[in-house]
Amino acid sequence: MRALKLSRSKNRRSFLLAGLFGTALATALLFPSLSLTAQARTVVDMSGTPVEIKDTPAFIADLWFAHNEILVMLGAADKIRVTAEKPADRPWLFKIAPVLLKAETGVHAETVNPEDLLARHIDLVIVPQRGQADALRKLGLPTLHAQYTTVPQMLQSIDMTADALSTSHAHDVARAYRQKMDTLTSLLQSRVSRLPASARPRVLHIAALNPLQIDGQNTMIDTWIKTAGGENAATVSGNHRPTTFEQIATWNPDIIILGATAGEVDPSSPLRFLPAFQQRKWARNPQGVFPWDRYGCEELLQLEWAAKLFHPAEFADLDMRQDVRTFYHSFFHYALTEEDITRILAAQPPARTP
Template identity: 45%
Template structure:
């Protein structure tokens, strides 16, 4: 499928480009005209079709929420790609039939031509204005903690309509609560000063880390750690190797696609970190979406991180088995134990999606 140009260029594209992936190229019927009022994550009221069947999703992480709710096959326009999210396209092969764009700006006229009924964007995405001007319903989504994720699950389920998405949202939220409670029971008695200082590195070149007011900061604390990036707020903040030496984290967790420390511009300085000297450099798991960033697999991230930070407290936790079970329950996919190990090591599928 050819990729659409991002932005608002008036590109001509037939509706067949948005054919239902599960119907062998035949377009699916538009939803009934009946509509409902729902709320997006920004608190805005949005009028949506009763059961939107053709969705354009402009936020990379939100695809995983749709998949968890059993609605991944409704995505007919996407900002994700097999090269960057290979597990997503392997677990949901129908996504290979969706029209993909570079960046996050769908062509609004093209969405109309493709009979898209609902658009999801990230909070603050200015493209939402253009979509709304053409009469497309837009849900703007985003959160910075796990409580926000749970709200987003319910808001997304309401937008999708029907009983199944809401049932699955409640099931996921309940599972997440169980995971958090189990980890909290194990780490609650650890004094604050004994909790390891963990630094999450999103990229080594340029060197980017994640600070406070982020979901990453949330799961670090829940896993029984302290975010070493004191005084820093927000995601993907560029820092120097000297700053890391000042923070002196006990543990480094590298995002699956962050690169290797020896690829950093100041690799020699990073080698002076106690975490590096002590062999406490970890690679974060990545599956349908990176576990550490804004997807539903954060329910696996918290116990994984807790086990890495406090191995003696989680000797009975089998993360491979948990991963297989999670994929069966929430992605309706029979993950093999071998695939689970690849995900846990931040590796792509053995075969291309």
């Protein structure tokens, strides 16, 4: 009888709370173990904003292209329910993490439908811009701004993501990645610092050929060019900056790097008359899970590749193929074949299976 009275009292209390404050608040007050606050942690995003994240989020929407491979690296591929990526654009990503084929693909931060994310019970959203994060948070979606433009910022963003995932595996991988990056950048610095300024090639990174776009200063591209012992030939700032052949001719770079998806240089293109092309001092940037030259965690491989391109004699001892194999095994838990490595270094997709 006493139990029955207590049950009726509890039901009446629940009804009153629901009527006064809404069902969700009533549930949180009566059962604090089920409330978001009781299960949440605070994670500070890249804009310095503290964000309340559910402990061990299970449903993630990663709306920044470069960040998806970071989640895969940290062991959260199976938690991605919505992704900015598409198999046609990132075949290596979906090859090493086929679970992503179950996710909603091609969803961008600029055009995402917040109601759809709420309907999917998304409990963590990743975006590249602070304004996007602010807008989604106002609608009740825990959202982290994750973008970076330097290696230290990238390491901070990876640590932030590990904090959000809140798994020992994610933290272990983030620490291992930081250690590898610190070791490599120290090696590069020790050798590059001995070179005179005149030995640093002026490098131009072409992001697209039609329309003609280059990557300037204050970008991740500028960071790896300088860290690997080069100087950015472009005197403008920002990613994908429109330019002209005349401007490129004025810069007259020593080395030209074409982005993996920049397109093909037409045989009649005036670019082919530049000294860098005439002297065969140009290269196509590798592309694996993500374009190495952009903003993904394969930045570790990009730095080594660029250093060997800029200063082949000083870095002849570095085995690029072996280091690609080791990186994929250590951080993506994927065993590359010799053909896989060749194709990644040539910015080619995986070979078609019969």
